[in-house]
Amino acid sequence: MQECTNAQGPVRAFLHSCIPAFRSVADSVLAVLLAPSCAACGELLEHPTSGPVCASCWRSILPLTPPVCDRCGDPLPTWRAISVPLARCPRCRRGNRQVDRARAVGGYDGALREIVHALKYEGRRSLARPLAELMRIRGADMLTGADWAVPVPLHPSRRRERGFNQAADLARHLGVPVCPALRRHRATRTQTELPAARRHANVRGAFAVALGSARGHAGAPSAAAALGCRRGAPAPVQKSRLEGSIVVLIDDVSTTGATLDACARVLKEAGVREVRALTAARVVTRPR
16 A cells, blocks of 8 residues: 555655656647637737737736825826825816725726726636736735625626626635625616716615625634625625624726715725725826
């Protein structure tokens, strides 16, 4: 028995060393038989087994570089970096934002825009993991110290139509316990159909605290009991568990921040101490 156990080590090492060769063969076969193209740029994929987006497109996603608004994450003119009172953009200084701090992987254009579209509208759900990995890296400040990741919910009718919630798929891979603490109880028009001035009104009152199940990340024990989010648990229990917590709202794209603000308002009414937001992309308001 001991000899058999000792022999497993070299065999396992040999099989592990063969994986790159097997993957190379699989890439070659798939490239010839299926000729799959990159979901972002449309070029033929050299390594189809690595996912539906080519390495070049992933590398092309640039971060939003400082200085940025300390609250919403929009780029600021460089000269504002030396003035603390001007560390926020004009929109955040004028408005009463509910989200305390927000960040995104990058601007909603180029390859990042195409990747988000592929995930959201083409059902390429395998993109959620690598996109969330970028969110973890570039949004580390938002995730550090957070108690829960709360995905922005879809209305049930939209959820049935799409078959999944892309925000929930992203939240699942961020390394923070996920709690679907919100529900969307009123169907709204798609925000992209509306001018910026009407988006806050469109989502006002559309969200409420929800009952649901929370789950830890990476096989961690369920967090449902700790939060009171078990199916069938009374709403006051969940609200009391949210009190004093730090929550990170997760979504695919932030445009004006209206949806995130509407969600944050409900969470703060439930007693959440701090609401942050992390999105895959952000429609950038260029500094003037």
